[in-house]
Amino acid sequence: MNEDRVREDRVDGDWDRRFVAVRDAFAALLSDERPTENRKVGGTGDPAGSGRLEGAAETGASLAVWHRGRPVLDLVGGWRDTARSRPWTPDTLVNVYSVGKPVAALCLLLLVERGRIGLDDPVVRHWPGFRATGATVRHVLSHTAGLPVFPVPRPEQALGDWDLLAGDLADAEPVWAPGTVAAEHALTYGHLVGELVRRVDGRSIGRFLADEIAGPWRLDLHFGLAPADQARCADLGYGDPDWPVTILGTPGSLRARALGNPASCLDLAVLNGPLWRSAEVPAVNLHATAAGLARLYAGLLAGGELDGVRLFGAELVTELTRAQYVGDDLLLERPTQWTLGMQLEDDGSWGMGGIGGSVAWADPVRDYTFAYATRHLSGFDRVEWLVDVLHTCLDG
Template identity: 65%
Template structure:
């Protein structure tokens, strides 16, 4: 770690020492190179406290439970830009037109939305339209058929509402229809492999064994995240049910399914590398995956206005949130987050298993900015 960023390291370890964090990874690139790459704590919620020193010394007999550099964790909506990049790669290659209707690639798709509107959360399909049981999270064909037959909840393009769960199926099915591969396989072969990113959708048995178990920062977290009963947010987050239930989230069913809007499993190192490649205009370690023009289009604001699901103003790019300081990326419910800050020249990724608020990230960023 570069000595300049000692305050960030100290802040990270303080989160564990204070019990506000149980296991996490933090990675930062600055000026085109990695300057922070830390892991600490436990990847099993039932494991003993690894100690106030930040978890670098596993407790005797619990080495297998220590958070390691290759520990994967579910980062929720941090995966939305990742699935978007799969479709944007096909746009870059001339195989998909951003302003063509979805139905041009997905015959029978009823909603008159364009590919661009799907990518910027204005397609009008923020919730799965048919009530399904928890097991349906693993039934890709069923959920995509539900979306194809649905009527939009508003005129596409007129307003945004974060497509909390549906985003990954809408974007991922477009990838599958055009390319033939599932979005998980496409990601592995076209992006994660070439850029050496340890992340994925639909994990196999070996990768599932590397996963951290999610846990609640407080028992009210699942209810608080849902919002008002019957609200658009609640409908968007709670069908199929189980997306905030630890027995589902930590199961082979969830980890093995492709639910690209909410179940990317990743390391912080991989996420920071990904954004470093985008910040450099689509090239990482000499491997170009995206053109600079595509990156510029993908990261500019495409929608600026109210978001009906978030119930606040939002700035959406093609797959990412944009902030007034010019940064672009995505946070996930539970506290994980990843983004690039072009103005300050860094990329940041925090991947946590403790489902709580984003105050941990806020404090780490404050420490980072003090170093800059």
């Protein structure tokens, strides 16, 4: 990366001269100079696919891009809090919702790589008492296990009780026969994957991530934060006061039931507090930097090796990024291609978006990885604009 830097009121970072237009676009987001249309990206972010442009400007975010195996953009801007008293810095963490699902999947896939569990093993082989006896590890990873909803209504305090929620899933009857239907396991995914990691390895998924992936690859990615790391978190904020209602969709729908239990996963008072930040809810509470996410995907795009440290074999990376299910997703209510933890797009890119607008993916055709992490819970218009500018730089 060239030693071009910017230190302004809104933006700090490094960028390659070829991508100065992307830096300028990121700065413009923080000054409310934004485009006039919105297109949907990934996950559960825009249930209606409305294309509505949210009204408020970006308030705080980080952006990172690698191209051809090296970092070309590493930007931060805005503020960590509503009062605008704490600037966003390179070590600022933020909750990125479903962007964490592939990270959770990689923990289990590393055990697959090491031969300690098989993709087509029945879950019950490793999790005795698991009631959905037809479910395999592959079904769990590809959102086809038939367990998209925690079956017992639980209050917010249950977010910190791993054994309770994992036990609820072990006792649950699948909504559909495993392997027959896809429905994003919006909140249950992390406990299904994480309990398999714990049963096979003995460590929690947060500890496993820190020891086996984040540490070796030098990634600032976390499930379950210690107090010192909680102190560097950005506070989430709504882009629209109606955001939590809009995201839930139609009352009583599969989406509303999946995102609404346990309670308060969309409540700022919980999201910005120690219960949420210290808990491991791997489907939705990864705390990350964009730099860490882009670096993770760079290692995968390189075939499972980063800076001379190989975690995954190229064969497994090929399998984990291959479509495992193609068809309608009943929670997202649209056609989807699920890999082993990610969404595969028609252009060949693979990754995941989260409600609120954070995203991370790899594009093997253009040979880049992209990550955007934001505190401003809104749509994906910001990402779409940045990617349009990035593609202009790459294709021009």
